[in-house]
Amino acid sequence: MKLDPADVQLFFDLMLPLQWYVSQQAKLLPDIKTFKAYTDSSMDDKIIVRDYLFDHPELIDQFIQDNPNNLEADKLSLIDPWKNFIHGDFFIERLLKKYSIFIDDKENVYAVLGLMEGLDAFMDKRDLPVRVQTILLPFKGKIIYDGFFRWYNIFFGGGIKSSLKQTYLIAKDNNAIIDTLEPDAIPTEKKGKKVRKQSTDQDWGPLLDELAEKAKKLRGGGGQPATYSPIFSLVRTSIELAQLATADSPDIDKLFKKGARLDTLLQQVEKALLRNV
Structure with missing residues (x-):
């Protein structure tokens, strides 16, 4: 890598x-x-x-x-x-043998090589994902980072990890991993392969709005099992996260906050279930 x-x-x-x-x-x-x-x-x-x-x-x-x-x-x-550089914030989602996976805020997935060392030399896979600011550069048909990272000291819970994993797998399944920034180069992920276009025509807005309206009626308490309240909150928050994610221009900060809220609710559900064991 x-x-x-x-x-x-x-x-x-x-x-x-x-x-x-x-x-x-x-x-x-x-x-x-x-x-x-x-x-x-x-x-x-x-x-x-x-x-x-x-x-x-x-x-x-x-x-x-x-x-x-x-x-x-x-x-x-x-x-x-x-001149085709990309300067921005990225998640480093995984470290593979050939390259490391970087994901930007628009869910573009990049295959990035290290310079003198692979990223696994100073990064533990167990700590992934991490969020960094860096510059990606084309070099001899590959993508490298320019040797400088600005690190964000943020811990990501299961919701964000799952979302990033899904983004990577979708790109992998659709042969859409970007491994070159040079317009005349043919990405190795796409050589000899027919790219399956991912449909973006589905408008989930009306269905999610309907589900959100119905979910408002879910209320715990009143003598009901203690697990109902956190589970119902989890349902409502999951729908809200889906609404944010499927918006025309998803707000990454709001997605982070909602994902963190989901992690908190999952912990509350777990505690409620343990109390009933």
Whole structure:
């Protein structure tokens, strides 16, 4: 789940000169005077340059045009696709032998390689999913991350884990895992396979609205078994989660909160059941 060592070296041989060029053009690190000093600089310094670069991707074209390092055309052709980068928040859902699975907020599923190490070198599968902010880049027909993560210290319960697993399995079953960001490359997941289009025509809104209205009548208490109240709450919250998930533009924050609420209700149901054992 990582690049070959030779490709890792090639990546840094291209990325570091690009970053140094950006730093000079934007005068980001005035105290760093040489390329050698930049390569030896702190991670914080490099993140400043990295963030500026991808906020101003036109500098990639400028670097290629100026070509201050006199790079060969084949190496410049590896830098040009970096304009197709994806900068955002991702769930790392699982670590596979060939690559790691990243899922964005639009439920796109990416096959991502590590650089010097696979992600399993500093990430325990038992802690997944985790949420990170990073930049995905095309490199020689594959997807890599740029070496920097910003971590979110969030614990995800069973509801979110199940939803992400389902998203991955749907993408896998439909040969829809994205393993390249280069428009001219053929994703390996799709070579020789006919992609089955997933239907998105179903409008679940009316049915879910009807179920939500009926679920309002579910009430515990009044001498009924103690399990009824948390179970009925679980039903109503599940319907509300489905309504959020099937909206035209799902609000990821609201989905998180509703998923967390489901986890709490499941624990309440479990406690209620144990009291009746």
